[in-house]
Amino acid sequence: MMNVRLKEKIAFFFLFLCTLFIIVPVGMIVVLIIKKGLPALTWQFLTDVPRQGMRAGGIFPAIVGTVYLVTGAVVCALPIGLAAAIYLSEYAKDTLLNRIIKLAIVNLAGVPSVVYGLFGLALFVVWCRFGASILSGSLTLGIMILPIIITASREALEAVPHSFREVSLSLGASKWQTIRHIVLPNAIPGIITGVILGIGRAAGETAPILFTVAAFYLPKLPQSIFDQAMALPYHLYVISTQVPNVDEKIRYGTALVLLSLVLCVNLIAIVIRYRFRKQKKW
């Protein structure tokens, strides 16, 4: 019989190895993109339009497009998502209806991103006649990040202690006054975290914007929400698969800009969450 201590050591070593299998490539990917992308990052690259069929110039229109899309998505999703979270945490009782709502949220989060693209195409682009436009893309992305915002906001609201509500209600405040003046202010950091995670997701997704907004090559800035726009993730896809002979530097540079955008956004969310946890006195 093998010594149990030895067996444990072997097992733990194996588990450690599996963990390295995941973590090491993550580090390598980030380092590789930074190392090869950094030389491309010049002021001109960030502020110029793409030139010579995207083989030279910069990526400014793609950055602007992504900022517009993400802003639009948050504007669409935040009011509905926050209200839905308030409903689930403050009003809902443990009924079948609420079980179904929770299941719907889980499903909404699990719908493949390309199916969101199809949906956006059928509903916003074709049926609503918005055409391929920032409006269609923002609405599609907004519905996609809705479950992220609902889940994070709900957790934040539920983390506010029950006694806060009881005190407020016992002082004669109505239910809505309690939510508005007591619960919401205390949940703000958690809600912001949710919004930021939604921003990160919306900024990085390609499939939902493929047929709803993305322009292959549009070297000018969009003028209205009914215009098509370039977007960073789609631009990276285009220059790495659709256009031959693009300088490797430009590809890595674009990947670096997209990656830093998404990671910075996530980092901010983590910092807010961390500081909030430390500050929390209850």
Add this chain to the structure above:
Amino acid sequence: MTKKITLRKLKEFIIEKLILLCGLASIFFVMLIFIFLLKEGLALFKTVKVSNFLLGKSWYPISEPPELGILPLILGSLLVTFGAAIISVPIGVACAVYIAEIAPGKVKEVLKAGIELLAAIPSVVLGFIGMVTLVPWVKKVFNLPTGLTALSGSIMLAFMAMPTIVSIAEDALYSVPRSYKEGAFALGATHWQTIWRLLLPAASSGILAAVMLGIGRVIGETMAVMMITGNSAVIPQTFLAPVRTLTATIAAEMGETVVGSEHYFALFAIGIVLFIISFVINVTADLFLHRKPK
């Protein structure tokens, strides 16, 4: 005074109803997505039989007349998913055990941050990295004419499923009551024996849910797959040949179709298939996650 109170009650009432309405929004959107997929997708079945669509062996949407059989695409998706599951399930669960049970405090935080980092990387970036690193590697190691194969796709997807599997399995391990573990230690079991014989079985339904959600993520993944599996719509024979998945087909072809054409309807019909698959996976996983512990 009474007037003021009724006004306040009215305001309260309206706000409450508005909030309820938003609460129902998720149900509304899930239904809206399904309805619009059906609206565009079902039109296909006026001209093509369901069985010919699902089991047809060739996908030539732009030949005359078009052949719209998605069996090669279904098999492509299944093959890539199967490969990804074989790689990601054992490694992912092992990593979850390591993080939840073994890693000391500081290391644990670093590992968790690393997993979150991986979850945050956009799929198109991973696809790009796969193209420039993994694809040439597979080509060289297996001495193939092209590295754009089902194997490359499986490896990349396994990687992308990890954050889902690790974080949900980790939660499942944490939710095992502490007293179980203390009992095992008191009886003289080693840490590993406790993990293997007690924690893993006790957390099994949560781990199963983690695996299912990871697989759901893999089946729905689009950009990375489209960039590194080679996109050839033939019935796959081996892991070392190009395949095409359901998702990649939609993403690659929708841009070239005419709204209202048979090809357009067929791509929406594929969307219906994907929607149903993800629906079934999510509902089942949710049942596992909320199963009352015995």
